Amino acid sequence: MASxxxxxxxxxxxxxxxxxxxxxxxxxxxxxxxPPAVAVVAGLLSAVIGFVMLSAGTALIRTYVIARAVEQxxxxx
Amino acid sequence: xxxxxxxxxxxxxxxxxxxxxxAIVLEAVFSLGIASNPQxxxxxxxxxxxxxxxxxxxxxxxxxFYALVAFRPSILxxxxxxxxFISAITNSQAGAxxxxxxxxxxxxxxxxxxxxxxxxxNYSRGAKVRSGRDxxxxxxxxxxxxVVSTGFEFVLPLxxxxxxxxLVSGVVGAIKLQTQVLPEPLSTLSSLYLKTRFGLVFITxxxxxxxxxxxxxxxxxxxxxxxxxxxxAISLALDEVQDITKKVRKEARRKPSAGLSRLIFAxxxxxxxxxxxxxxxxxxxxxNDLMSVLSYHAPRPSSTESNLANAANNYxxxxxxxxxxxxxxxxxxxxxxxx
Numbered sequence: 001m002a003s004x005x006x007x008x009x010x011x012x013x014x015x016x017x018x019x020x021x022x023x024x025x026x027x028x029x030x031x032x033x034x035p036p037a038v039a040v041v042a043g044l045l046s047a048v049i050g051f052v053m054l055s056a057g058t059a060l061i062r063t064y065v066i067a068r069a070v071e072q073x074x075x076x077x
Numbered sequence: 078x079x080x081x082x083x084x085x086x087x088x089x090x091x092x093x094x095x096x097x098x099x100a101i102v103l104e105a106v107f108s109l110g111i112a113s114n115p116q117x118x119x120x121x122x123x124x125x126x127x128x129x130x131x132x133x134x135x136x137x138x139x140x141x142f143y144a145l146v147a148f149r150p151s152i153l154x155x156x157x158x159x160x161x162f163i164s165a166i167t168n169s170q171a172g173a174x175x176x177x178x179x180x181x182x183x184x185x186x187x188x189x190x191x192x193x194x195x196x197x198x199n200y201s202r203g204a205k206v207r208s209g210r211d212x213x214x215x216x217x218x219x220x221x222x223x224v225v226s227t228g229f230e231f232v233l234p235l236x237x238x239x240x241x242x243x244l245v246s247g248v249v250g251a252i253k254l255q256t257q258v259l260p261e262p263l264s265t266l267s268s269l270y271l272k273t274r275f276g277l278v279f280i281t282x283x284x285x286x287x288x289x290x291x292x293x294x295x296x297x298x299x300x301x302x303x304x305x306x307x308x309x310a311i312s313l314a315l316d317e318v319q320d321i322t323k324k325v326r327k328e329a330r331r332k333p334s335a336g337l338s339r340l341i342f343a344x345x346x347x348x349x350x351x352x353x354x355x356x357x358x359x360x361x362x363x364x365n366d367l368m369s370v371l372s373y374h375a376p377r378p379s380s381t382e383s384n385l386a387n388a389a390n391n392y393x394x395x396x397x398x399x400x401x402x403x404x405x406x407x408x409x410x411x412x413x414x415x416x
Contacts, residue, residue, distance in 0.1 A: 033255055040255050051291070058294040063317075065301045069310030 012064040018057030025050035089203035096197030097150055100157045100190040101141050107164040107183075108134035134160050148201040150194045157194070161187045165274045184281055185242050192238040196231070241288060248284045249277070357381065 029046035032039045111134050137160045144152040161183065218226075256267035270276040305313075354363050358381055 033251075040259055043255075051287070054291060054294055058298060061298040062301065065298050065305065066310045066314050066317075069301075069305045069307060070314050072307055 009064075011060050011067070015057040015060030015064065018053050018060065022050045022053035022057060025053060087204055089200040093148070093150075093197040093200040093204060094145065096200065097145050097153060097194045100153055100194045101138065101145065103186055103190050104134065104138050104141055104157055104160040107160045108138055111164060111167050134163055137163075148205055150198040150201055154191050154194050157187060157191060162278070165278055184278075185246075188242050188245070188285065189235075189238055192234060192241075196234050199230075237292075241285065241292075244288055245281060245285045248288075249281055252280060252284075 025046050029043045029050060032043035032046055111131060137156045141153050141156045144150070144156065164183070253268075253271055256271060257264055259267060271280065351363070362381075
């Protein structure tokens with residue numbers, strides 16, 4: 001039980017880290033589009049990477065929430 | 078006297094009707110606009126379908142009333158979208174009540190009424206569940222709790238809707254500005270595409286869809302954390318595990334695992350690509366490019382990259398010159414042949 005809780009915790013923090021990285025890529029996308037860089041294709045690619053990271057991060061957090069609910073005592077909730 | 082089933086007249090049902098009614102009103106406005114300007118239907122290139130396009134919106138309004146009474150708000154939203162598309166195709170201005178910048182106003186109204194109808198979906202479910210049965214227990218709580226509850230039910234979704242509308246407008250406006258920065262002919266093509274109604278509608282829908290998807294991705298785990306029960310969690314977890322397990326078993330039956338050979342091959346290819354880049358561009362340039370990933374600034378191109386870029390631009394200019402000459406030749410030929 002201790003090892004499965006540790007694994008679930010890693011899942012949560014990995015998800016949060018991925019969401020933080022996705023925010024970075026969204027900011028980079030805006031920065032690449034704004035003057036003086038004005039690299040539209042690079043900006044779009046950065047936005048796509050950001051969306052993929054966001055999807056992966058939220059999927060990990062969702063898995064953590066479900067695993068935590070499964071591990072809980074059914075009488076608690 | 079005909080007895081009206083109680084599921085149509087209870088409190089949840091009346092709230093649902095009020096929330097879904099703006100969608101039907103908007104459809105009627107679009108239909109009036111199309112009916113009052115029949116020449117637009119003809120000039121929109123509809124051809125033989127012009128009479129159908131003129132009367133189709135009224136059919137949609139009729140079907141929407143049916144969807145309202147049958148507690149099917151998803152069908153109502155689909156019909157509203159179809160009505161808006163027909164109005165956009167026929168270039169009707171009445172959807173915006175004849176005001177300047179009417180198309181944008183129509184889009185905003187469609188989004189707001191769609192969200193309103195979807196909020197009403199919750200109440201329609203409550204009305205269906207009650208369906209002729211009396212409430213055994215009803216708790217109201219103190220006034221403050223009722224205000225907070227009403228705020229969460231009505232005010233918060235409306236605020237989120239308006240924020241989404243503003244965000245979508247901002248993003249679409251930014252996209253329009255960025256199309257002017259693209260190289261030719263992409264700049265001209267994308268600017269022309271965004272000037273058409275189809276292009277603007279599809280881009281707006283794509284941006285709105287992406288924003289709603291991102292919002293849902295962020296909100297879903299939070300809502301699950303506070304609402305999911307033990308049994309629901311087991312059922313969700315089993316669904317996900319079963320899906321992956323089936324795929325893995327099917328894949329293992331078709332071809333057994335290749336072991337570490339593919340991983341080793343992938344690592345060797347990666348090392349080979351990096352070695353080639355270092356040999357071609359130089360170690361410092363590769364290092365600068367990799368470090369620029371961690372900063373917000375575009376990497377400075379190395380001399381080799383600049384030379385390659387200049388050579389590509391030169392080839393593109395030469396090719397564009399040949400195309401221009403060919404176009405001039407064809408224009409002269411057509412002028413000679415047809416005057």
